[in-house]
Amino acid sequence: MRGTWIHSRWTLPTVGVLALLLPVVVTSSYFVHVLVLAVIFSILTLSLNLLTGYSGLLSLGHQAFFAIGAYISALLATRLYVPFWAGLVLGGLGAMVGGYFISRITLRLREAYFVIATIAFSNIIGLVALNWIDLTQGPMGITGVPVPSVFGFEADTPVKAYYMALLLLAFALLVCRRLLDSDVGRSMIAMREFENLAKVVGIDTRRYAIIAYSVSAMLAGLAGAFYAHYMKFLSPDVFAFDIMVNVVVMMLAGGMGTLTGPVLGAFIFTVVPEALRFSNEYRLVLLALTIILLVRFLPQGIWGLVVHRVNKVERLVEPGTKVVVAGKRRETGA
Amino acid sequence: MELVSQTTMNGLIIGGTYALTAIGMTLIFGFMQLVNFAHGELYMLGAYFTFTYVVMGKMPFWIGFPLALITVFVLAYILDVVLLRPLRNQDILIRMLTTIGLMLLFQNLALLIWGPVPQRVPSPISGESIEFLGLRVAPLHLLVTAAALVVILAAHYVMQHTRMGMAMRATFQDREVAAAMGIPVNRFYGLTFAFGAVLAAAGGGLLSMIFLVTPTMGVLASSKAFTVVILGGLGSFLGAITGGMIIGLAEAFGATYLWADYKDAIAFVILLAILMLKPNGLFGKASGVE
Numbered sequence: 153m154r155g156t157w158i159h160s161r162w163t164l165p166t167v168g169v170l171a172l173l174l175p176v177v178v179t180s181s182y183f184v185h186v187l188v189l190a191v192i193f194s195i196l197t198l199s200l201n202l203l204t205g206y207s208g209l210l211s212l213g214h215q216a217f218f219a220i221g222a223y224i225s226a227l228l229a230t231r232l233y234v235p236f237w238a239g240l241v242l243g244g245l246g247a248m249v250g251g252y253f254i255s256r257i258t259l260r261l262r263e264a265y266f267v268i269a270t271i272a273f274s275n276i277i278g279l280v281a282l283n284w285i286d287l288t289q290g291p292m293g294i295t296g297v298p299v300p301s302v303f304g305f306e307a308d309t310p311v312k313a314y315y316m317a318l319l320l321l322a323f324a325l326l327v328c329r330r331l332l333d334s335d336v337g338r339s340m341i342a343m344r345e346f347e348n349l350a351k352v353v354g355i356d357t358r359r360y361a362i363i364a365y366s367v368s369a370m371l372a373g374l375a376g377a378f379y380a381h382y383m384k385f386l387s388p389d390v391f392a393f394d395i396m397v398n399v400v401v402m403m404l405a406g407g408m409g410t411l412t413g414p415v416l417g418a419f420i421f422t423v424v425p426e427a428l429r430f431s432n433e434y435r436l437v438l439l440a441l442t443i444i445l446l447v448r449f450l451p452q453g454i455w456g457l458v459v460h461r462v463n464k465v466e467r468l469v470e471p472g473t474k475v476v477v478a479g480k481r482r483e484t485g486a
Numbered sequence: 487m488e489l490v491s492q493t494t495m496n497g498l499i500i501g502g503t504y505a506l507t508a509i510g511m512t513l514i515f516g517f518m519q520l521v522n523f524a525h526g527e528l529y530m531l532g533a534y535f536t537f538t539y540v541v542m543g544k545m546p547f548w549i550g551f552p553l554a555l556i557t558v559f560v561l562a563y564i565l566d567v568v569l570l571r572p573l574r575n576q577d578i579l580i581r582m583l584t585t586i587g588l589m590l591l592f593q594n595l596a597l598l599i600w601g602p603v604p605q606r607v608p609s610p611i612s613g614e615s616i617e618f619l620g621l622r623v624a625p626l627h628l629l630v631t632a633a634a635l636v637v638i639l640a641a642h643y644v645m646q647h648t649r650m651g652m653a654m655r656a657t658f659q660d661r662e663v664a665a666a667m668g669i670p671v672n673r674f675y676g677l678t679f680a681f682g683a684v685l686a687a688a689g690g691g692l693l694s695m696i697f698l699v700t701p702t703m704g705v706l707a708s709s710k711a712f713t714v715v716i717l718g719g720l721g722s723f724l725g726a727i728t729g730g731m732i733i734g735l736a737e738a739f740g741a742t743y744l745w746a747d748y749k750d751a752i753a754f755v756i757l758l759a760i761l762m763l764k765p766n767g768l769f770g771k772a773s774g775v776e
Contacts (some may be wrong), residue, residue, distance in 0.1 A: 208577075210583075261765070263578050265716075265765065267582060268757070268761075269761050271709065272758050273754075275750075275754050276751050276754050276758075279747075279750060279751045397590055434598075437591060439590060440588070440589075441587070443583060443584070443586060444569065444587035447573075447584055448569075
């Protein structure tokens with residue numbers, strides 16, 4: 153799989169430079185705002201993908217970690233005047249601790265049971281955020297959350313916030329890359345493909361899955377903390393199942409089990425609906441149809457398709473090297 | 487003391503309706519091994535089709551309600567053929583995501599078709615409260631609970647004592663052997679899915695006279711049904727009834743004596759406790775647990 157443009161060492165720097173130049177091309181501050189949201193959703197989608205794309209465990213309660221990070225950071229900033237960077241770190245750590253405890257319980261379960269348990273947890277946490285009015289101000293939400301600022305650099309315009317969010321995205325990508333290149337990543341893939349075999353050869357899949365889940369929760373928490381400060385307002389709406397469905401579509405459309413795919417998916421599904429100005433009802437109908445059609449006809453996602461097309465030439469050279477097992481997704485590191 | 491017995495009565499009535507929505511799910515989830523996140527939406531469609539025939543079409547309830555069930559049956563059978571059959575041997579993740587897509591699709595189509603304003607189906611009988619076992623109950627509530635029990639028992643009879651039910655059970659016990667014995671397994675997958683959908687729609691249609699009909703009414707119904715099915719045990723009708731009653735009572739007492747704000751959290755807490763402590767439920771066999 154070497155020698156194509158996908159694996160060229162120039163690809164990543166090129167994409168990075170393009171991302172940095174984007175606000176120069178896009179002059180409308182509203183569209184820069186949409187780009188900031190796309191970056192935040194990229195981090196959240198990467199976080200879900202780290203768990204679901206590699207270990208096959210679908211968490212449909214992942215927005216709870218986004219919300220935990222957001223609430224911790226927003227409350228620390230508005231009640232105790234904790235600076236943004238400390239709130240961000242504590243929000244991420246808080247979500248990670250939450251992820252650790254929840255995964256210790258839920259990772260005893262598999263498949264549907266796991267999914268249902270994650271939904272149950274996020275619903276309970278959401279009800280607490282809605283009803284513990286003394287702390288969270290309930291449905292009124294927390295107003296006046298200070299804008300993100302690090303060492304005197306205030307992200308008070310969308311362009312500045314965009315660069316700060318990109319930095320966070322780069323960090324998230326780095327964390328994912330490092331984790332996937334470690335024992336944890338390999339164990340997760342082993343768990344997705346042949347869990348019992350992995351256990352037989354002595355891999356403690358549960359332990360690795362807990363680590364992956366906690367790190368995934370941390371990334372979601374960081375995204376949430378940044379979101380709360382960027383929007384300057386936070387309400388229990390962040391627990392909405394719609395957000396989760398959006399993130400699932402972004403992950404699926406981009407390509408599960410890759411690092412490029414989720415970012416691509418998040419950008420497409422944040423920017424395109426805004427650009428086409430769909431009304432909300434039609435947007436959700438289209439989103440629903442997208443999920444159904446994607447899993448049926450393009451389960452490897454857009455990026456998976458690109459990788460497949462680009463690599464096709466090489467595959468023809470050695471027709472004997474068939475790596476697809478039972479129709480599952482195989483691309484792991486693109 | 488009167489509060490205790492009144493709360494018990496309310497809990498049992500709500501529990502009966504939970505049991506009704508849960509038996510369809512126990513069929514689809516327990517027998518077919520299909521995690522149907524759109525189950526609550528089939529319940530919602532049952533309510534809306536009943537509303538369409540009875541209120542908009544001005545039919546009597548006794549005609550409009552069965553018509554709604556037939557509509558949902560046909561719709562569900564088509565769904566199985568078009569969407570679920572091609573994915574039957576796919577990864578469980580793919581099938582779950584498909585039903586999540588369906589859930590979202592139905593919710594938003596319902597919003598487009600029937601609008602966001604909550605609707606209600608008028609009761610065919612008068613609403614004066616009557617004395618029943620020394621407690622005040624609306625006759626409508628008694629009727630709905632009785633109807634729910636009749637539907638549950640009928641479904642149980644079909645599954646356990648008819649040739650069709652036997653063929654359904656055989657199909658899900660061993661597809662290959664059932665096919666070798668001449669059972670058209672594909673048709674029975676579709677029929678079972680449609681049967682489960684009709685049971686959900688029956689719940690929605692009956693409750694449309696008590697609760698408001700909204701496009702998102704299925705969301706809580708789904709999560710309650712999951713709770714009841716897992717509590718009672720997959721594929722167990724007795725479990726669905728017992729589970730429904732337990733959840734109904736727990737919610738009624740929780741809302742009366744603890745915090746009303748957290749009423750909807752009670753089912754989720756019970757769900758998590760069951761998954762942790764006794765994942766095969768009260769009357770079921772384990773599956774999907776490490």
